[in-house]
Amino acid sequence: MKRGWQVALVALVATFAFFAFESFQLSLRDALGPGPGFFPFWLGMLGVVLAAILLTQLHLDRVDLGTEALVFDRAGVRNAVLVLVGLIVATALLDVVGFRLSVLLLIPYLLVILGVRNWVAIGICAVAGSFGVFHVFFDLLKVPLSAGIFGF
């Protein structure tokens, strides 16, 4: 758990420092008062200081941020990563092949990754999730969804 917190805090220090640096490029004050960089600059600086304090406390074992170990179930994480990859690919395809086709591919992929082997159920879910959801949102609820280059 401690290592996880250390990594997270270093990432936060970097993020806050980046925001502070970028804000400093904007004006902190102008003729009318505080400029666009004022609020984010001071927030970023405060964030860097606080994250550094917590990091130091953690290093010196002066703070208890939970005693449980950061547990990752290997098979579970593999499934989560595969699901995430599927989502990224489907997102990339969304504007290209359209919502219906990308979801028609995504749903069976997700269900198989998660261990479903009932192909009839997978087929029904894929059609309902792609064409069914598109019909409900696009046609009935008038919510814009991508039709893709094929137009369907």
Next chain:
Amino acid sequence: MEGLQLLLSGFAAALSLQNLLFAFAGCILGTLIGVLPGLGPAAGTAILIPLTFHLDATGAIIMLAAIYYGAMYGGTITSVLINVPGEAASVVTCLDGYQMAQQGRAGTALGIAAIGSFVGGVFAAVALAIVALPLARFALAFGPPEFFSLMFVGLCLVTGLAGQSLIAALLMTILGLLLSLVGIDPVRGAPRFTFGVPELYDGLGFVPVVMGLFGVAEILLIIETPFRRMGDTKIKGLWPSREEWKRSSGAIGRGTLIGFLLGLIPGVGAVIPTFMAYIVEKRLSKHPEMFGKGAIEGVASPETANNAYANGAMVPLLVLGVPSSPTIAILMGAFIINGLTPGPFLFKDRPDLVWTVIASFFTGNVILLILNLPFVGLWAKLLKMPYQYLCAGTLLFCIVGAYSLKGTVFDVGVMLVFGVIGYFLRKLGMPLAPAVLALILGPFMEKSLRTSLEMSAGDFSIFLTRPISATLMACAVLVIAVAAFQVAALKSIRTAETK
């Protein structure tokens, strides 16, 4: 008297077929979210926002509010039947609810929970209707310094109550505030942190970020550790016996008061009222040894407090524009999507909408009682649904929701990025509530701060020379001091225990 007239006109609108249908749909979807373990009210409300895009503002808010309190109702069912809380506020219900189910009294536990939730919800809605107008009128006198101080107190409360490390909570608050500042500067119109990406000129979308942090992250966690499915628990005899009524009535009354009063304080969250109601009941009971072994008061009181809190928490949102919890922040986001800013001016500019929404809390609670008493068996059957279908369906809704906001893939990408961030933050136990509240309040806070400083020619004492602002600032300092003291005290207790 004027409040009563406005409420009656609100009822006239809330009882229209269209608004009743929105409340009904919201209650069903909310209960569904509550029933399905893992998917909490925050994730559920965020995911279902796209369903309201085609609705008028009133219908959208009615439906989303119904989803919220429906989810608070629904969370009880899993707590009682499979000892898995449907949402965090139902954790304490597991203690006695599950024991009652083990003793063959699942029906009674669910029955008293539904009745208590109804009483708590209706009382809180009445109290909301009574206090809303005077409070809104008082808040109309607020200028930018007062609004900044108010939001500052709200964030301090959320931060102070967020977890075991005050600094970690502060870091999450700062992160939320910084992310909220991406986009065009609201005062000068200059782009900030946009890196030439046109999609970022409007800022990071609140809905994709919240969907990622709560929806996608939650599903990734469920995929890693799937939850248990329900066994064959029989549900019969929903109506409590005379003795059980006697034991529950006081608990319901006290739970209502505790839930509503704590709902008024930004940052308390739904968990604290339920635990407080449970502890109070245990202290007052003649048989405290029965708690944890199936005491009906142990279900009645927290479940009542839970729903009274849900309705009470609407007071700071509607009247002051300060959300109390992540789910309420998402509701605030829905207001903003519909071109409305919650707060005292909403009572002045759109009284029709505000009072219709308040009146819908009554109709919603009646709908929920009907849905939860006779149809509880149907909801319980949903627990047999394999988690794989739930995960795939939820992810699909997340994609639809994020994409349909602006019709761009960029928002789906933002959602996925924040899904991964949320997964790691939750693994570490970092508090997400301060980040979400800061994300929604950030632009308002910055605008109020900068306008205040322009009013005072850059003099920060403006926050201390105006009485209301000074009082609020003193409250903020007090909150942080108390939170720091509590963390220090907890640390010394743990050190002593270790030794």
